[in-house]
Amino acid sequence: MNPGGIDFRQRAAEAGAALNSGDAAGALAGFRAILSAGGEDASIWYGVALAATALDDRTARIEAIARGLELEPHNPRLLILKADDYALAGNDRAAAAHYNVVLRMIPDGAQLPPDLEKAVARARLKCSQYASEYADKLTDRLAAKGVTFGEESDRFSRSFDVLTGKRQIYYQEPKVYNFPELPQIQFYDRSLFPWMDRVEAATDDIRAELIEVLRDDAAFTPYIEGRKDRPENDVHKLLNNPAWSAFYLWKNGRPIEENVARCPKTMAALADAPIPRIRHRSPSILFSLMKPGMHIPPHSGLVNTRLICHLPVILPEGCEFRVGNEVRKWEMGKAWAFDDTINHEAWNRSNETRVILLWEIWRPELTRREREQVTALFEALEDEDGKRPDWDI
The missing domain is CATH 1.25.40.10 (Tetratricopeptide repeat domain)
Structure with a gap:
């Protein structure tokens, strides 16, 4: 009034x-x-x-x-x-x-x-519509200058998509620890990791060991499990949800001996991988299972001093993975490495279960001395706290 x-x-x-x-x-x-x-x-x-x-x-x-x-x-x-x-x-x-x-x-x-x-x-x-029309005009002008897509640099193609609004820009967002001046790379070039040849070559052996594990209904546990001494923050309804579950070979820097014993060929295939060894923190090595229709919502990881690797072992059609502005389909027996501190998500749109082998490696940009320093830092944090810290893959 x-x-x-x-x-x-x-x-x-x-x-x-x-x-x-x-x-x-x-x-x-x-x-x-x-x-x-x-x-x-x-x-x-x-x-x-x-x-x-x-x-x-x-x-x-x-x-x-x-x-x-x-x-x-x-x-x-x-x-x-x-x-x-x-x-x-x-x-x-x-x-x-x-x-x-x-x-x-x-x-x-x-x-x-x-x-x-x-x-x-x-x-x-x-x-x-404007972005599409703008991209078409620029594409024609580039063609007149002898620049075409498909045969040119993939990085240039992605830069063009960002310029014309087809791709959003994503950056590292580590929740716990940020090591400065590392490149913003979503998926890493497979040629940087020749040791992955051995992992891929062992796909059939790894799959055979996994199938034996899957015969045990209690082998896999929910990927995100609740703790009595922590508040619940189950925004995406993933807490204690078996639709996304894990079978750990190593967890938070410690081997699960009985599980390692069940998968010796899997562990042997990873022998050449530059896996971090940090007390109570790294590595974590596991089979990650997604049931039919499962969607792992967008999230980002904890520390940017590592990369996460995937090897598909059981792979139905309709499974996709996004890191930043790039969506890829897994290929059976083909491994990749990505920066999990960049926003990412996964889908299983099939009617079957998907399982990948998941492990972590040092980022290739870190020197040997920097890896030693990072290891010492995290172990010193534990020494200062006097107790095992929270950690997850």
């Missing part, structure tokens, strides 16, 4: 109801009455813009958008209307600039009112 006795909220609700019922003229009169009585704000100007649009009054619409943005420059509804006007006029760059301002303000998955959700969806679609 304002000093003049006018209930602006009630008046705005009535004008909005008129607009929704198709009475654009009545809505416009109602919103302008509020403005005349001193009830000016961005939401009222937005109402005027919508009513003017319904009445095909371009002059009133443009004025309302401008006045509203003067009061609230980052109002997403008004910015989208302004972007729509630029799009209608054929000024794609200006339209994209305004749409993108809104998209940067609103995170993915945000809960929005229905009208704004619809407008944001339209903004995303338009930006996607």
Whole structure:
């Protein structure tokens, strides 16, 4: 209620109801009455813009958008209307600039009112169209300069995708320890790890040992298990969920002797891998199992001084893995290494169980002395605390 006795909220609700019922003229009169009585704000100007649009009054619409943005420059509804006007006029760059301002303000998955959700969806679609058209034009210009994709540097191709909005940029986000000045690499070049040849060559032997383990229903336990002395934080419903489970050969720097004894050929295949040895912390070596339909949601790892390696051992169709802005399908018997401190997730879209062998290695950029220093640091942290620290793969 304002000093003049006018209930602006009630008046705005009535004008909005008129607009929704198709009475654009009545809505416009109602919103302008509020403005005349001193009830000016961005939401009222937005109402005027919508009513003017319904009445095909371009002059009133443009004025309302401008006045509203003067009061609230980052109002997403008004910015989208302004972007729509630029799009209608054929000024794609200006339209994209305004749409993108809104998209940067609103995170993915945000809960929005229905009208704004619809407008944001339209903004995303338009930006996607602009990006595609822009990429096509640049591709043609590059071809004229003798640059084509498919035969060129894969790194250049990815840089082009980032420039044209097809890929998002992801960075390392280690939760526990950050070693500075390490390269931001999502999947590492397989040629850097010639010792993986031995692991891949042993795929059949590893699979045979795994199949014997799978005969024991109690062998695998949930990957994320609760602890009585820790609060529950089960946002993704993975706590104690057997749909994502593990059979550990080594866990937090200690061998699980009975499990190692069941998989001697698996352990032999890893003999040449540069696996960290840090008391109570590394390595962890395990078979990771995903049941049909399982999705491991986006997350990032703990320390960036290591890489995580995968070897698919049981692999149905429909299994994918994303690290940063790159999605790959596992290939049976083909290993890879990736930086798990970069946001990543996994899917098993099949009707069968997927199992990979998972282990960690030192990052190849670390010198021998730096590996010794990191090892000493983590063990010193344990000595200082006087107890075993929390740790996980």
